[in-house]
Amino acid sequence: MCLPKKENPDLVCFILFSSLTMMCIDASVQVEENAISDKNLNAINLEVITMIEKELEVYDLISLVFLLYDVPDTALDRLIILQRISRDIEGSHMNLLFDWALSAQGRPTWRQQFLEALTVCQLYNVIRKLGFNVSTIKKLYSSNEDSPHINPMKKVLYQLCENMTSNTFENFKKTLVSFDMNVLQYDTCELVLLELMSQKFITLRLLNFERSVPRCECQIEQLAKIIDREPELKRYATILRSTESKLNVKLESPSTSVEKPNLNITDNNTETCDYxxxxxxxxxxSLEDIPIDLKSDRQPSINLNDRYKITxxxxxxxxxxxxxxxxxxxxxxxxxxxxxxxxxxxxxxxxxxxxxxxxxxxxxxxxxxxxxxxxxxxxxxxxxxxxxxxxxxxxxxxxxxxxxxxxxxxxxxxxxxxxxxxxxxxxxxxxxxxxxxxxxxxxxxxxxxxxxxxxxxxxxxxxxxxxxxxxxxxxxxxxxxxxxxxxxxxxxxxxxxxxxxxxxxxxxxxxxxxxxxxxxxxxxxxxxxxxxxxxxxxxxxxxx
Structure with missing residues (x-):
């Protein structure tokens, strides 16, 4: 197993590249990947990666780093710097993809991983410029939940980020603050999730395993509970839990909790009839609408001692x-x-x-x-x-x-x-x-x-x-x-x-x-x- 040269191996318990941590590769997927032109694949080199990075928008670069980097601490530290300088210096990408590719070259499938990340982020123009047929690549990676290169849980988390409105994102951060998570300074959902991984609020951990069983243990229940309470994102809580069950070596029940009766939603906002x-x-x-027996019993003569003084x-x-x-x-x-x-x-x-x-x-x-x-x-x-x-x-x-x-x-x-x-x-x-x-x-x-x-x-x-x-x-x-x-x-x-x-x-x-x-x-x-x-x-x- 070859670890990235520029990242801390002590943190490998969090997230490793999907090619080493995901489910077994389906035989049909291998056949389809073999059909990809070696010439086109080999054309993806460090120089090409550098050129691609220069053309990317900052938010696309953040998404790719989120999907590709092994260790959340490393990705978070570098993206925090990117977030700061991108506000002031246009086009400052810090060679983030170049550094990733340099450290990933020891793996034979790093190019396929890069292609899958581009597909997840729907960067089809980049895929086309690399000489690949977009339909073929989409068919290979978009429809395959158990893809061998990008952690399926990371793909779900990315989709969660993509579907968060600005208001929901602000509420999400406020909720996390109540869990003592320092996330208010982050501008993007990916950075927030990397912070949660770094603090072990959620984990994706490498295990010793046999090739024929799931290879990554995930703990995302705390996140799922929060997402479950946002009506716009509720379905992602179900997807997160389902993905966790598929990936975990042993299907374990979430931590035991006492089920509480539902709160009655109060202060009804009713639209059932035309009000x-x-x-x-x-x-x-008007004054005439008020029944006579409800009018004040105040007498014309004013007793200043029976009322509070208006100074x-x-x-x-x-x-x-x-x-x-x-x-x-x-x-x-x-x-x-x-x-x-x-x-x-x-x-x-x-x-x-x-x-x-x-x-x-x-x-x-x-x-x-x-x-x-x-x-x-x-x-x-x-x-x-x-x-x-x-x-x-x-x-x-x-x-x-x-x-x-x-x-x-x-x-x-x-x-x-x-x-x-x-x-x-x-x-x-x-x-x-x-x-x-x-x-x-x-x-x-x-x-x-x-x-x-x-x-x-x-x-x-x-x-x-x-x-x-x-x-x-x-x-x-x-x-x-x-x-x-x-x-x-x-x-x-x-x-x-x-x-x-x-x-x-x-x-x-x-x-x-x-x-x-x-x-x-x-x-x-x-x-x-x-x-x-x-x-x-x-x-x-x-x-x-």
Whole structure:
């Protein structure tokens, strides 16, 4: 066995060239390979490899290095340098293919391996320039899963990279960070996968074997579990596991794990019927639409002692909005979550914009962030609380996300207890005695798979809080991707109409009536719920 001269033989346990590590070569494949012209094959030399490299785009070169290099550490180190200099120096390819070919010449099939890599990357123009018939080469390598030269698992991983959108790739990296994988600096999926190989997060290992049995042991289950939670890539999780089973010397079951019940996907994004009429009705709301028995019981004579004081009408307070629209799995969430990723909350940005517009009109200072993981979300709330000044009369926190009973989800699919969020807010000394409002557009369905028992929102122990959920426990909250959620849209509309005259508890009572009425109209059940420890009436404008 001849090892590459420029690579570390101590790392050979990771990945060796397929000609030494793959399944036995099918006799028909040997016949077809023998039919390839020796003259054309022999024309592939170091000089030709150098010329080919100069004509390649950087992303094609990265793919070829990923497929061809034996040792992931070597490939990763060199591609990191390529990634850096290619941003500044056009045409800097660093002789990566030349160095590979130089080290691979001791193997009689290195040219066939190069041809197969070109085929996998669909570089047919290069194959044609080398004098080969593209149809013949495609037939030989594209249709043969047990090809002798490129590791089939690497081919699957390459296809995974090719089918990742930019958004999915960013979510993929964020998920890996939760596994302590330092991958955020990488621009391409191939570099991320090489990092995973280098850190033994996934492995392709050379074994002692007989020629007639599979020759490469793979461990890719952790990667497959992550991919399984991305709906766009779910089929690749199946392909990865299938390929692993074929390649492993012994078919072993994945590491034992307790199967957990599926999480109910909450904060329903329903498109089963046309809700445009509902939102048209919301837009047409006026004072006359509100039933007379739901109007405020405020008397014409104003008692300033029964209400919270608004110190500065030009700055009522701070309204912090956290909009969780895009979710990705994390290591912690995967320990108890179901096999499906939390879906994107299409339409949530509509709610965010409506809240910003509504609260800005009431002279709130608006601070907004999108798609925060658990740690970022907690840090952001703490950061905003530091900005609360003595002139702020009200603190409002709006969270738009998926949820289960007593909890809201961060972007990394980890639930955060609302009671804990309340504790963060309650710790702010300058807010003691001032009203603190939490508006939660999230569901409250029960979930028995969580390793925690969330406090019921009814058991409030902190004073001067008002917590309003989009729906009551055990129910879901409905949202239309093109319009936003029933609850937030109706809430903002009522506040715009009533916010300068009614106190907030009355406003929420009106909102509850309107949400229930509109949802009933369309045959769905949703009932907002308000819990509070307010000691006075809360008006969002200065009265008197």
């Amino acid at each position: 445009n009429e509902v939102f048209n009705m919301i837009e047409k709301l 500065n009408e030009k700055r009522v307070g701070i309204c912090c909005i956290i909009n969780q629209e895009v979710f990705y799995p994390s290591k912690e969430s995967m320990e108890y979550a179901n096999e499906n990723a939390l879906p994107k909350r299409d339409g949530s940005t509509k709610d965010k914009v409506m809240l910003e517009k509504t609260m800005r009109a009431l002279n709130f200072d608006i601070i907004t962030r999108d798609n925060l993981n658990r740690n970022e979300m907690i840090a952001f709330i703490q950061e905003v609380l530091k900005k609360v000044s003595a002139e702020d009369s009200v603190f409002m926190l709006c969270i738009l996300s998926h949820g289960i009973r007593g909890c809201v989800y961060a972007a990394d699919s980890i639930p955060i207890k609302v009671d804990y969020i309340q504790s963060l807010v309650d710790e702010k000394q300058s807010l003691r005695g001032k009203p603190k409002v939490l508006i939660l557009q999230a569901c409250q369905e029960d979930d028995t798979t969580l390793p925690l028992v969330p406090d019921s929102p009814h058991n409030m122990r902190k004073t001067d809080f008002l917590v309003c959920w989009a729906t009551a426990p055990e129910l879901v909250a409905y949202r239309l991707s093109s319009k936003g959620s029933f609850f937030i849209q109706i809430l903002c509309e009522i506040i715009s109409i009533r916010g300068k005259r009614e106190h907030l508890l009355d406003i929420f009572t009106i909102v509850n009536e309107e949400v229930v009425k509109k949802c009933t109209l369309w045959g769905v059940e949703q009932a907002p719920i308000v819990n509070h420890t307010l000691r006075k009436k809360l008006y969002l404008q200065m009265c008197g």
